[in-house]
Amino acid sequence: MKAICLYFQVHQPFRLKTYRFFDIGKDDNYFDNHSNAGIIRKIAEKCYLPANKILMDIIRAYPGRFKVAFSISGTALDQFELYAPEVLKSFRELVATGHVELLAETYSHSLASLVSGDEFKKQVKRHIKRIRQLFGVTPTTFRNTELIYSDKIARKVAMMGFEAMLTEGTEKILGPQSPNHIYKSQAAPNLKLLLKNYRLSDDIAFRFSDQSWQQWPLTSQKFIKWLNELPEEQQIVNLFMDYETFGEHQWAANGIFDFLTSLSLELLTSSPFTFVTPTEAIRQLDVRNSLSASNPISWADEARDLSAWLGNELQHDAFDSLYKLKKKVKKCTDKKILNDWKYLQTSDHFYYMCTKDMADGEVHKYFTPYSSPYLAFINYMNVLSDFEIRVTQHLRALRRQREQQLIKKLINDEREAILQPVMADLIVERKIKARK
Known part of the structure; x- marks a missing residue:
């Protein structure tokens, strides 16, 4: 079996408005709601809605054969609800086909995994809960922010019960090995790893419209030729990229939607490759080897480390x-x-x-x-x-509130202590009178 795993990251941050020094202490509204709404609406029209329609059309045309995976950050979900509910509806319809897998991640698309185990776990749980509420499914595969991975993070992810995790297929952890296999974490052997084939993924995500690229223009036939030239023992090719590749980073006018359609159809009709979701991949394919990452890796920049953020x-x-x-x-x-x-x-x-x-x-x-x-x-x-x-x-207000509650309780307790003997005497007196 030779498999293709298509995975798309869907993420939009809540961008900050211009916030000056003189605003400190006066303005607690930090986010540029107008700009955020405009950006979401623009990307919805250019990317999310047309790309989702293409995927839905292919799924319906080839029932059970075409499959994809998404991780949608909590910040993106929140903004879809606020500014583009039709996008959320279209993702729900895709998931309802049963051929789209949703992955778990940190709700805020954060770097919490690097600094705080409890905050990391809290955000992942919050994201899983949100996915259940909106889509009625529970993720079993994890994708950390920007595919950040290390042995330490792997242990945390495994302890949360995930079967698999996505990360970058960098030579830093692979050495001479190919990313086109299923691996497992050396630090958490029950956790399977799917590695991005960054060369083939980036051919689409970054180089598709680059006319100075030696392989431009990229066609589906050329791309499938490269896939077919891979050694027979390499079982899976993981094509991981931002979903905004389609229509936003690579414009429709450059033919990116036509490429997505033709590549998918030709792989379905005239290639030995089968589409699988991440969970299907790790359950159907053999593990090649174990991998270790003592230092964190990511899919960002040429260094593929944390330097993009830290x-x-x-x-x-x-x-x-x-x-x-x-x-x-x-x-x-x-x-x-x-x-x-x-x-x-x-x-x-x-x-x-x-x-x-x-x-x-x-x-x-x-x-x-x-x-x-x-x-x-x-x-x-x-x-x-x-x-x-x-x-x-x-916190000061909470402390004052607790102090006031404590004082009130002490006063009540003291009043009760004073009144209790008096009340007891009254009860005895009434009982004596009743006997007479």
């Missing part, structure tokens, strides 16, 4: 400042504070602070709403300063 002092300062508040936030009961805490953890905020140049820098510039990483840092830290003030004030 590669400079700005990012570390913002990241450390955020998670220093974790213990205080855990004591909070204010729903808005807890919701803001959730959205402030989204990895994109740190991605915007990246100061890389060359090819990686160009990718970061494409995604950021800021004119420079320094402005991204300043804006985020202004927001975080106000957030810390709110948390502190809320």
